Amino acid sequence: MLLSAGVAAYADEEWREVVGEEFTFTEVRSGVWHVRGSGTIAVGSNGALVVNDRDALLVDSHMTPAAARALLADLPLVTDKPIRDLVNTHFHFDHVHGNQVFGSEVEILAHEYTHAKIASGGTQRGRGYEAFIAAIPQRMQQVQEQIEQASAEEKQQLTQRLERMRRIWEQEQETRPTAPTLTLQEAVTLYRGGREIRILHFGRGHTGGDVVVYLPEERVLVAGDLITGGLPYMGDGFLLEWADTLEPLTQLEIDVILPGHGAAFTQVERLGFLQMYLRDLWRKLVELHAQGVSAQEAAASVDMSAHRERIPDVEQAGVSRHTVDRVYELLDANGSQGP
Numbered sequence: 001m002l003l004s005a006g007v008a009a010y011a012d013e014e015w016r017e018v019v020g021e022e023f024t025f026t027e028v029r030s031g032v033w034h035v036r037g038s039g040t041i042a043v044g045s046n047g048a049l050v051v052n053d054r055d056a057l058l059v060d061s062h063m064t065p066a067a068a069r070a071l072l073a074d075l076p077l078v079t080d081k082p083i084r085d086l087v088n089t090h091f092h093f094d095h096v097h098g099n100q101v102f103g104s105e106v107e108i109l110a111h112e113y114t115h116a117k118i119a120s121g122g123t124q125r126g127r128g129y130e131a132f133i134a135a136i137p138q139r140m141q142q143v144q145e146q147i148e149q150a151s152a153e154e155k156q157q158l159t160q161r162l163e164r165m166r167r168i169w170e171q172e173q174e175t176r177p178t179a180p181t182l183t184l185q186e187a188v189t190l191y192r193g194g195r196e197i198r199i200l201h202f203g204r205g206h207t208g209g210d211v212v213v214y215l216p217e218e219r220v221l222v223a224g225d226l227i228t229g230g231l232p233y234m235g236d237g238f239l240l241e242w243a244d245t246l247e248p249l250t251q252l253e254i255d256v257i258l259p260g261h262g263a264a265f266t267q268v269e270r271l272g273f274l275q276m277y278l279r280d281l282w283r284k285l286v287e288l289h290a291q292g293v294s295a296q297e298a299a300a301s302v303d304m305s306a307h308r309e310r311i312p313d314v315e316q317a318g319v320s321r322h323t324v325d326r327v328y329e330l331l332d333a334n335g336s337q338g339p
């Protein structure tokens, strides 16, 4: 059902917006849509949709089969073309756990690294999955205990939170990790009607196998989590290489970036801001690690606040413990050849 249609004003451009039951579609160029959850179902991340002459390409399948089915239900609002290609930008659960709802006629494209992770059958789901999904039962237990001692007002909030967690946990149980059917190492270009769609890997970054989807004619980049609206999750990243991996992206002709989290944006210079952040953070953590400062202490004390003006979400003090654990893990494994 079409709930509303309107225009989204972002920075220097106005884009058509279609709001469905569970998803919001923002058309940044003709037939090129940013696909975001409307908040009614947990989707975890943003995807993109590229509508071609005879078919459509989807980027990322969201965090559960239920979320992917909800997307397919809303899709007729923006296209009647069948999805023929699905790109997984990287292996994280919130981008690939909807894969299984797509039929055998849909080619699932990704980097070889992503294939290996998903094909591991759930044994290599990454630090984020362990923290945000696998830990849900334990966290539900904690919330349950809090509810017993809470005031009436707090009780209501906590109960809603518990309900949300229970729903995500139940939906996640349906997931059967479904690996890509076509892999690449560096690049593949699809020609679909008049559309040229490049799927590119420039090196390790947010994970070991991120790909971006680049439309050279439309000058649109679908970035996955290599760059997001705020600060990307770094718990499975290769931080120093990540900064280098962003470099070729700064050389592409891009007008609009569709990130895996956060709203679409036109400030392409943000790529450089993230490079600076990553290099600065890496340097500081290498120093703290060498001084024998614990991960816990480093996470609480490392000062990245100089970046706050340029990157939303940068903490006033300290950084995420996941980030520090990851960097320490890489350093303990002797630098770039980390796990």
Ligand SMILES: [Zn+2]
Binding pocket: 090, 092, 206, 225, 233
């Ligand atoms: Zn991710």
